[in-house]
Structure formats: structure tokens, C-alpha cells
Amino acid sequence: MSRPGGREPRRLTRWWRRRSLRMRMTVIAATAIAASVFVAFQAASELLDGELRNTAENQLRADSRVLATNAESAGLARVQLPPYPGSGRLVRVILPDGSTRTPAGQPALPPVSEQAGRVARGASADLMESKDSDEDGYRIYTLRTGDGAIQVAHAADDSPINRFGLGMLLSGLLCVVGGALVGRAVARTGLAPIDRLTAAAVRVANTRDLDAGIPDEGGGEIRRLIQAINDMLAALRDSRRAQRLLAEDAAHELKTPLTSLRLNIELLVRLDRRGTLDTAISAESRTRLLNDLGAQVAELSTLAAELTDLARGDVSDESAxxxxxxxxxxxxxxxxxxxxxxxxxxxxxxxxxxxxxxxxxxxxxxxxxxxxxxxxxxxxxxxxxxxxxxxxxxxxxxxxxxxxxxxxxxxxxxxxxxxxxxxxxxxxxxxxxxxxxxxxxxxxxxxxxxxxxxxxxxxxxxxxxxxxxxxxxxxxxxxx
Structure with a gap:
């Protein structure tokens, strides 16, 4: 029982083989460019995302150090927090008792994580972490300050990546279309000698003129193909010439024994019709005539067998x-x-x-x-x-x-x-x-x-x- 899944690759293979060489080259060129654009997009996206992430983290560290300097002089409980600018940076202070302070009007940040709490208690100096909520994602940097910690957060912004991706998608589509056009143009230019070769071969097939060789043009594979076809035409010319000579020679060689055989038979038939066969030709002459007829028939049989052998050429059912x-x-x-x-x-x-x-x-x-x-x-x-x-x-x-x-x-x-x-x-x-x-x-x-x-x-x-x-x-x- 054949597997249904195995039929699809075979159908696709048959469909692909039925396509013209131009179509294949166009599809291959477009596919190669599309694959190249996709790989380039993935690599560029990763590089851009890493660069934006590093820039944002460096900015968070710088802002945290400025705020930590102010907190060390004024104290975590009394340090003046910068007002919320409406978007972008968010600030939070973790006090020694675990409570937090935030600027007025600032959106609520995700709860303090266990790792950030250990930083506030002095387990480590700092922590960089990412928080993803249902609506927003945050990158939060926690810096140990005094008996607590300072947290500076920044809302993750994927818009640059999205804009970059959209731009790459449009550029990729343009490149694929351009690649298909270029592939088709290259196929048309590259296959032009093949088209001329095909036309010349069709002309030879239609006119049966084996003397009309195909002009040698191009180089490399095209030239070798043209030379191979011209060699084939030359072999066909030689074969046809040999067949014609064999037919002409055979006709010439058959003419004499056939003429002699016909004349002798006509003589015997004419004498037999007249009823004078026994009186017109002596028994000795009649025996000689019949012997000649037998020899001529044997000669014709031998000639026919040898002609058949020559006409077969090297074709044989025997194997070496x-x-x-x-x-x-x-x-x-x-x-x-x-x-x-x-x-x-x-x-x-x-x-x-x-x-x-x-x-x-x-x-x-x-x-x-x-x-x-x-x-x-x-x-x-x-x-x-x-x-x-x-x-x-x-x-x-x-x-x-x-x-x-x-x-x-x-x-x-x-x-x-x-x-x-x-x-x-x-x-x-x-x-x-x-x-x-x-x-x-x-x-x-x-x-x-x-x-x-x-x-x-x-x-x-x-x-x-x-x-x-x-x-x-x-x-x-x-x-x-």
C-alpha cells in the first residue's frame, strides 16, 4: 500500500521537470534572492535588537548611578524622585523595610522580584532583568544604594524593530521581483544560443538537408554541444551516403544476373508454349541451361544474404x-x-x-x-x-x-x-x-x-x- 504523503514529492518533481529551462532559472533566481533576504533580515534583526538592548541597559545604569548619588546624600526615604515624564523612564526606590516609593502619577511597575529584594538586602550589587506583562514589557535595573536599592525601568519598545522589519519586507519583495526579472533576462540571454541551435536543428529535420551544418558560436558548453551535433550530422551524412552507394551498387550487381535469369526463363517459357521445347533445344543444351539457372539463383541468394548482412551493419542480436x-x-x-x-x-x-x-x-x-x-x-x-x-x-x-x-x-x-x-x-x-x-x-x-x-x-x-x-x-x- 503506497503512502499518500509520498505522492506529493513525486508530483512536485514531475511538475518541476515539465517546466521550461527559462522558468526554472527564473524560479531559482527568485528563490535564491528570497532566501538571501530572509537570512539577511534575521541577522540584521538580531544585531539591531542587541544594539538597542545594550543602549537601553547602559542608559538605565547611568540614570541609576545619578539617582543613587542623590540618595546617598539625602537618604532613600527623603530623596527627591524625578517627576514622571509621561513615557519612557520609570523610577522606584526600595526602602529597608521592603516598601517602595514612586513618583506621583507614574504607572505601576511589576512587583519587586525576589532577586531584586535580595539586591536591596545586600546580597548583590545590582541586577538587570526583564519583565513582560500582558500589555507592556519592562527592562528594570536594580542598584544597591544605602540600606535599600534604586530601580530604574524602561518600557520595552519594539517599534524600531517592527519598522525595520517592515522596511526589510518591502525591500525583500522588491528584491525578489527584481531577481525574478533579472533571472528571466539572464535565462533569455544565456539560452539564446540554445534557441538558435534548436531552430537550426528543426530546420535540418524539416528540410532533411544534412549538409547544412549548424554555425559554430559561443564557447564552452554551447560550442561543445554544437560540435557534437555537427559530428552527429556528419555521421548521418556518411551513413546516408553509404546506404545510397550500397543501393546503387546492389542495383548494378543485381541487374546482370536478373537479366540473364529473366532471358533464360523467357526462352524456356516461349519454347514450351510453342510445343518445341524438346526439338528446339537438345538435351545437353537444356541441361546446361537449367544448370545455369540454378547457378544464377544460387548467386542471387548469396548476393541477397550478403547485402542483408552489409545493410545490418554492426546491428546484431549477438553479444560479445x-x-x-x-x-x-x-x-x-x-x-x-x-x-x-x-x-x-x-x-x-x-x-x-x-x-x-x-x-x-x-x-x-x-x-x-x-x-x-x-x-x-x-x-x-x-x-x-x-x-x-x-x-x-x-x-x-x-x-x-x-x-x-x-x-x-x-x-x-x-x-x-x-x-x-x-x-x-x-x-x-x-x-x-x-x-x-x-x-x-x-x-x-x-x-x-x-x-x-x-x-x-x-x-x-x-x-x-x-x-x-x-x-x-x-x-x-x-x-x-
Missing amino acids: EPLDLADVVVAAATQARSRLPGLEVALDVTSVWVSGRPAALQRAVLNLIDNAGKWSPTDQPVQVRLHAGAGAVVLEVDDAGPGIDATDVPRVFDRFYRADSARALPGSGLGLSIVQRVVHAHGGRATVGRSARGGALLRVDLPAAAPAARLTAGEDTAVR
Whole structure:
């Protein structure tokens, strides 16, 4: 069961979060000034009250000494008391027998307190005390004189404090209003770059023009925010440009196999409608044509899968995990042998650990082996070596083919790029591009060179990772 009292803070928090930044800054400025005025008022009131109290007590002491001097010469019973001025100071004499004398017409003071009586009896020299009645408050000073005491009192006057408080209240209200106005002006001035930034972002969103960058202005946080947004726009431009190039290249690559597939199918359909399919095309030609159709369909399927993989980018349901790359390489080699029964793969792999996505890494290794299998002679195996380097894991795949021409090396990993000598071989030109993307996503590097057998040597370097479990002495052995 929820507590009703806990809802109010949440409502207040939600209300506060829904306010604009200008409103927040205005409220914060006004609240800060109001708190400052309140603290200043409290401190000034205490100082003023203490100063007035000290002044009044000093005056009472001075008046008491003057009256005590007269009483010592004339006696307490006969000393002439000053007439009551109508307000302010009040006088009373405490006689030895405990009775009191006051000027004629003077208002009655509170009864003599027990402490004042002890002063009159000689227990102490003087006493300062405050008396609060229902109507008036008095500050009374008692001074031992002769066999009795002299008391001088003054009615407490809070009017200076009240006037001061009223003045501070009015000043505080003016300061709060002024602070709110100043806070709003400061918010408007300080948020002006944000307003311009917002307008520029809205303009980019409405026009879809990612080339229209936001002008760099201001400094500090504003400049960093503008630079971050411009970097984001640049990344979006690059992504859109890459998508457009991918679509254009895909359309170009799909055009040829689709055209060939359509022409062959139309030929078969037209001959079948005429009833001359068996006589117009020999059995050998018909078999070759059907084989071509199957190869073109397989090529289109491969191309579609690779395009889907490239379009997904780094988006994957897989999460990175520590894994033994040797297991991935062995699985990829087994899959390559099943796809190409005549392919021979020689493995020389050592158990090494990396942090990565198993399926993506297996796809990259499979593409490397498939690429090498296209060029390697039937009597020469594709060699796959995996070993640990200096803080890295090194995977090498080489073949005994003709190698890669020096002019083709810079573009080996480009999308849809195929060397002139590879035009007649199956493939879409996307396999090595996928390899490079996967390797880069894992923080590695893919390079191409020439193997000792004269063919191509494709090398992948990946960051090494600590093994998920301690390896036994027999596990770190080469797999042949």
C-alpha cells in the first residue's frame, strides 16, 4: 500500500521537470534572492535588537548611578524622585523595610522580584532583568544604594524593530521581483544560443538537408554541444551516403544476373508454349541451361544474404563473449568443406582467446576460406594458420593461386570490387568487405599480402583476451 504523503514529492518533481529551462532559472533566481533576504533580515534583526538592548541597559545604569548619588546624600526615604515624564523612564526606590516609593502619577511597575529584594538586602550589587506583562514589557535595573536599592525601568519598545522589519519586507519583495526579472533576462540571454541551435536543428529535420551544418558560436558548453551535433550530422551524412552507394551498387550487381535469369526463363517459357521445347533445344543444351539457372539463383541468394548482412551493419542480436577462436576457425573450415566438397583445407591452429561474437567471426573466417578456395588449384590445399602474436591473435589464410595484382590490393576490401581476373569466377565482391567490417567491429585489422606459395595471403589481427577458464596443459596444442 503506497503512502499518500509520498505522492506529493513525486508530483512536485514531475511538475518541476515539465517546466521550461527559462522558468526554472527564473524560479531559482527568485528563490535564491528570497532566501538571501530572509537570512539577511534575521541577522540584521538580531544585531539591531542587541544594539538597542545594550543602549537601553547602559542608559538605565547611568540614570541609576545619578539617582543613587542623590540618595546617598539625602537618604532613600527623603530623596527627591524625578517627576514622571509621561513615557519612557520609570523610577522606584526600595526602602529597608521592603516598601517602595514612586513618583506621583507614574504607572505601576511589576512587583519587586525576589532577586531584586535580595539586591536591596545586600546580597548583590545590582541586577538587570526583564519583565513582560500582558500589555507592556519592562527592562528594570536594580542598584544597591544605602540600606535599600534604586530601580530604574524602561518600557520595552519594539517599534524600531517592527519598522525595520517592515522596511526589510518591502525591500525583500522588491528584491525578489527584481531577481525574478533579472533571472528571466539572464535565462533569455544565456539560452539564446540554445534557441538558435534548436531552430537550426528543426530546420535540418524539416528540410532533411544534412549538409547544412549548424554555425559554430559561443564557447564552452554551447560550442561543445554544437560540435557534437555537427559530428552527429556528419555521421548521418556518411551513413546516408553509404546506404545510397550500397543501393546503387546492389542495383548494378543485381541487374546482370536478373537479366540473364529473366532471358533464360523467357526462352524456356516461349519454347514450351510453342510445343518445341524438346526439338528446339537438345538435351545437353537444356541441361546446361537449367544448370545455369540454378547457378544464377544460387548467386542471387548469396548476393541477397550478403547485402542483408552489409545493410545490418554492426546491428546484431549477438553479444560479445570470451571465446576460443580455434573453435570458430575449425567450425568455419568444416562448413567450407561441406559447401565445396572438393576443397581441401589444411588447419594449423592454436587455442587463443578473443572477445567477440561467434557467428560474425565464423562468417568472416568462412568468407576468407571461400575466397582462397576460388583461387587455390585443386591439388593445393588452402592453408589456415592461427596463433598468438604480441598482445594479439593472428589468423592467416593463404592459397597457391596467382596472387593479387598490386593495382588491386588497395581495393580488395571494397564493396562489389572484383578484379578483372575474377570476373569469370562466382561471387558478388562482398565477401572480403564483410570480413573487414567484422574485423573492424572487433577492434582488429585485416591486411592482404603475398604468400610463400605465390598466392594471396590474407591476415587478420584481433586483440587477445584472457581465457574464460584456466586451460589445462594438454589443451594448448596444435590442431591438425
